[in-house]
Amino acid sequence: MLDGKYLFIVVGMGLVTYLPRWLPLALLSNRRLPGVAEAWLDLIPAAILSALLVPVLITGGQPVRLDLMRIEFWAAIPTFVVAVVTRSMGVTVVLGMLLFWSLKQFV
Amino acid sequence: MKRNTGDGTGLHQRLSWLRPGLHAAWPICLGYIPIGLAFGVLAQKAGLNVLQIGLMSILVFAGSSQFIAVSLLQSGAGALAIILTTFVVNLRHVLMSSAVSVFTGGSGKRILALFAYGVTDESFAVNMAKFREGSWGLRPALVVNHTANTVWILSTMAGGLGGQFIPAGAFGIDYALVAMFIILLVMQIRSRRHLWAAVLAGISATLWSLWVPGNSYVIVGSVFAASVVTAIPRNDRGVSGRSDQKPVN
Numbered sequence: 171m172l173d174g175k176y177l178f179i180v181v182g183m184g185l186v187t188y189l190p191r192w193l194p195l196a197l198l199s200n201r202r203l204p205g206v207a208e209a210w211l212d213l214i215p216a217a218i219l220s221a222l223l224v225p226v227l228i229t230g231g232q233p234v235r236l237d238l239m240r241i242e243f244w245a246a247i248p249t250f251v252v253a254v255v256t257r258s259m260g261v262t263v264v265l266g267m268l269l270f271w272s273l274k275q276f277v
Numbered sequence: 278m279k280r281n282t283g284d285g286t287g288l289h290q291r292l293s294w295l296r297p298g299l300h301a302a303w304p305i306c307l308g309y310i311p312i313g314l315a316f317g318v319l320a321q322k323a324g325l326n327v328l329q330i331g332l333m334s335i336l337v338f339a340g341s342s343q344f345i346a347v348s349l350l351q352s353g354a355g356a357l358a359i360i361l362t363t364f365v366v367n368l369r370h371v372l373m374s375s376a377v378s379v380f381t382g383g384s385g386k387r388i389l390a391l392f393a394y395g396v397t398d399e400s401f402a403v404n405m406a407k408f409r410e411g412s413w414g415l416r417p418a419l420v421v422n423h424t425a426n427t428v429w430i431l432s433t434m435a436g437g438l439g440g441q442f443i444p445a446g447a448f449g450i451d452y453a454l455v456a457m458f459i460i461l462l463v464m465q466i467r468s469r470r471h472l473w474a475a476v477l478a479g480i481s482a483t484l485w486s487l488w489v490p491g492n493s494y495v496i497v498g499s500v501f502a503a504s505v506v507t508a509i510p511r512n513d514r515g516v517s518g519r520s521d522q523k524p525v526n
Contacts, residue, residue, distance in 0.1 A: 175356060175498075175517050176329060178356055179346070179356045179360065180329075180332055180333045180337065181352075182356065182357075182359075182360035182363075183333070183336065183337045183342065183346060183360055183363040184336030185310055185369075186360055186361075186364035186367065187337050187338070187339050187342065187364075187367045188393065188394060188417075189367050190364075190366075190367060190371040190374070190396075190426055191370075191371075191372045191373075191392060191393040191394065191396040192368045192374070192393035193371070193374070194371055194374035194375040194376065194385065194520075195374045195378050195380055195381060195389045195393050195396075195491075196389060196390070196393075197378075197393065198375055198379075199374065199378045199381045199382055199383075199389060200382055200383065200384075200385060203379075205385060206507060208379065208504050209377055209507050210504065210507045211376045211379055212379075212380055213470065213471060213474040213502070213505075213506055213507060214372055214373075214376040214499060214503050215366055215376055215402070215465045215505040216370070216407045216465040216466055216471040216474050216478070217474045217475060217477070217478035217498070217499035217500075217502040217503045218354035218372060218373065218376075218401075218464065218478070218495065218499040219461055219462040219465055219475070220474075220475040220476070220478040220479040220482070220498075220499075220502075221478040221479065221481075221482035221494065221495045221498035221499040222398055222458060222482075222495055222503070223292075223455070223458045223459065223462060223479070224300055224478075224479030224480075224482060224483050225479075225482050225483045225486040225494060227455070227457060227521050228483060229483060229486055229487065233490070234486055234487055234490070235487070236483070236487065241286050241451070241457060242295070245452065246455065246459060249381070249455075249456050249459050250459055250467045253459050253460040253463040256462075257463070257464065259301075259304055259450065259457065259460050260304075261459075262455055262456055262457075262459065262460035263304045263453055263456045263460070264306070265450075265456075266452055266453075266456025266459065267448060267449035267450060267452050267453055267456060268448075268451070269452075270447060270449040270451075270452035270455075270456075271448055271449030271452070272449075272450070275324050277383060277491075
């Protein structure tokens with residue numbers, strides 16, 4: 171059931187996943203960073219969210235290709251407007267789901 | 278500390294940080310349920326039982342790398358190959374933990390070690406937005422992490438038990454996390470520099486993802502964009518003339 175090889179794999183996976191999550195917090199939390207590093211880290215959340223999001227919206231297939239006809243993309247445009255106007259997580263998530271779901275019924 | 282009158286245990290007061298955390302976590306949970314179920318179904322088809330699925334979700338707690346690990350297991354890959362792939366896929370969390378560390382000064386080692394366990398794309402995005410607002414601490418952030426974590430573990434195990442009976446994509450639930458990332462991205466854009474970083478990261482990540490397989494585009498796109506914008510000297514004011522930026526040094 172929980173044989174040795176599987177246990178070795180998941181413990182190893184857990185370690186290599188945990189260390190990159192923990193080390194920066196342990197090393198940087200109580201340290202004053204130089205101004206440039208702080209300015210850089212200040213931009214990281216916006217950059218990383220966009221880097222996670224945009225490829226999901228406009229690429230697809232295997233191998234990956236640019237695809238502007240995806241429902242993910244067309245639902246994202248009104249969802250984005252709703253987000254800017256309402257600034258509400260609840261409204262944006264629920265309306266985004268509804269938009270995506272309704273567009274799917276037509277395509 | 279002052280105690281609530283008529284509430285002998287002080288329970289109400291002690292749990293006051295629980296609610297904001299739970300409130301912030303619900304979109305993550307909504308998004309994790311279908312993904313977790315799907316993972317459980319796949320893992321079960323690859324020959325893992327519910328205990329093995331749960332163990333992986335507890336020890337690893339990183340969706341995309343778990344999917345990859347299961348497909349590697351199925352294709353008969355070796356243990357070290359699977360572990361190394363997991364490392365590469367999850368390396369992006371270095372950036373997230375570094376960005377969070379700006380807000381966690383003065384925290385104890387233990388709570389930081391516990392918090393680190395729950396750093397995911399989703400919890401990072403939610404907690405960062407809250408830390409930025411100012412009224413956030415590690416305790417509500419931990420509630421976000423562990424609520425999401427619990428839902429993830431249970432969803433993957435439920436998927437392993439019989440998730441194939443649940444229709445995929447009901448009510449657009451598979452779009453919940455995308456919509457959540459959209460609103461969180463909007464909330465991160467607080468100046469023209471943030472806007473440029475986001476635009477540049479989106480373009481460069483997309484281009485990189487077209488040339489290089491895997492998810493290295495997340496790290497490459499965001500590091501490239503943040504570095505370029507940091508290198509540009511600041512002489513602008515915020516979006517539409519608002520001077521909401523900190524003065525330089």
